[in-house]
Amino acid sequence: MNYLTNILSIFALGYLATLTFTYIFQRSLLYHPNENNYSGDKLFASTKIVKIKTKENIELLGWFHEKDIKKYKTILFFHGNTGSLENRIHKLNHYKNMNINFLIISWRGFSQNKGKPTENGLYEDAASSIRWLKSKEITEEDIIIYGESLGTAVAVDIAQNKNFAGIILESPFTSMIDVGKEKYPFLPVRFLLKDKYESDKKIKNIKSPILIMHGRVDKIVPFYMGEKMYELANKPKYYYFTDYDDHMMEYNGKLVKSLSNFIYSLN
Numbered sequence: 001m002n003y004l005t006n007i008l009s010i011f012a013l014g015y016l017a018t019l020t021f022t023y024i025f026q027r028s029l030l031y032h033p034n035e036n037n038y039s040g041d042k043l044f045a046s047t048k049i050v051k052i053k054t055k056e057n058i059e060l061l062g063w064f065h066e067k068d069i070k071k072y073k074t075i076l077f078f079h080g081n082t083g084s085l086e087n088r089i090h091k092l093n094h095y096k097n098m099n100i101n102f103l104i105i106s107w108r109g110f111s112q113n114k115g116k117p118t119e120n121g122l123y124e125d126a127a128s129s130i131r132w133l134k135s136k137e138i139t140e141e142d143i144i145i146y147g148e149s150l151g152t153a154v155a156v157d158i159a160q161n162k163n164f165a166g167i168i169l170e171s172p173f174t175s176m177i178d179v180g181k182e183k184y185p186f187l188p189v190r191f192l193l194k195d196k197y198e199s200d201k202k203i204k205n206i207k208s209p210i211l212i213m214h215g216r217v218d219k220i221v222p223f224y225m226g227e228k229m230y231e232l233a234n235k236p237k238y239y240y241f242t243d244y245d246d247h248m249m250e251y252n253g254k255l256v257k258s259l260s261n262f263i264y265s266l267n
Contacts (some may be wrong), residue, residue: 021194022184030195031117035082041089044096049204054128058115061085062129063092069101073165074138076129077104080149081173085113088148094256100263101138105119105129119195121247122150126158140164144263145208146174149221150248152229153197160205165266167210168259171247172229173221174200176250182222203229209236211262213255215245238262 012132022029043063050062063085075095077181079088084256107117107125110196115121133143144166147155152172172177176197179187189258190196214226223241232237242249249255 004204017024018058019187019192022187026192026194029264030081031107031109032082033084033107033117037083037087039124041087041093044093044205046072047092049134050103050132052132054108054117054124056124058108058113058125060105060113060125060128062103062132064103065092067099067101067122069136069138069142071260071265072099073142073144074101074103074148075144075168075263076126076133077102077146078089078151078154079104079115080151091148091251094251094259098260098263100144103129104135113147117253119197120179121152127155127167130158144168144266146170149173150197153198153199156199156202156206157197161201162208164208166262167206167208168213168262169210169226169229170213170214171198171218171221171226173197173225174228175205178225179221184214199229200232203232204234207234209238209257209262209266211238211240213240213258215242215247217244218247220247
């Protein structure tokens with residue numbers, strides 16, 4: 001009996017230590033600003049470096065490509081939970097030949113920006129970027145919100161009850177709670193999580209046209225989550241689902257065509 005009691009005590013202490021570690025360091029597990037898979041691509045020369053201030057006076061690094069803000073829509077790009085702006089150059093370069101402007105921002109704590117990423121902090125970063133675009137006389141009706149991975153949750157939150165031209169979600173998840181349950185089924189994720197990103201509860205509040213893109217072999221965010229987000233979305237809604245794409249979707253001819261068709265349909 002004493003042996004069994006000792007084993008159970010060790011198990012309980014180990015589980016408690018796991019809970020404590022996960023709770024304290026969860027944001028280090030969620031946000032990875034220093035992870036880099038930059039391929040060495042060069043961004044086209046007409047893109048400008050900009051700095052965008054938040055309400056807390058944090059300066060966010062951004063890249064702005066202005067083709068014609070009076071004539072064309074502007075994509076506001078929210079990246080995922082890893083890496084720098086350079087990791088998205090291979091995507092942004094496809095906008096060069098489209099009739100589109102774009103602004104991509106780097107989150108607080110990323111790309112040498114000050115601050116530490118949190119759910120509310122990223123929402124403020126997104127709101128600051130929209131205020132910056134409006135200062136350029138770009139209206140909500142001329143902005144297309146693009147979210148990638150974690151950025152989809154920010155896109156969904158910021159797009160609620162607004163009049164944006166359109167919303168694009170690449171590899172979206174239903175909530176960070178659901179993702180956490182997939183990765184750590186042995187933990188009480190709902191009670192531990194500080195940053196819940198509950199997009200499934202918010203997407204019904206989006207009235208703008210929406211395009212959802214997801215690969216069926218996504219090993220980070222299960223495909224069923226993207227499918228669920230599509231089911232929950234209001235019309236008009238469109239999807240680009242593929243059999244072969246992992247989490248970081250391949251910007252091949254088919255994807256770019258779907259993206260272009262959606263963007264041009266908003267004009």
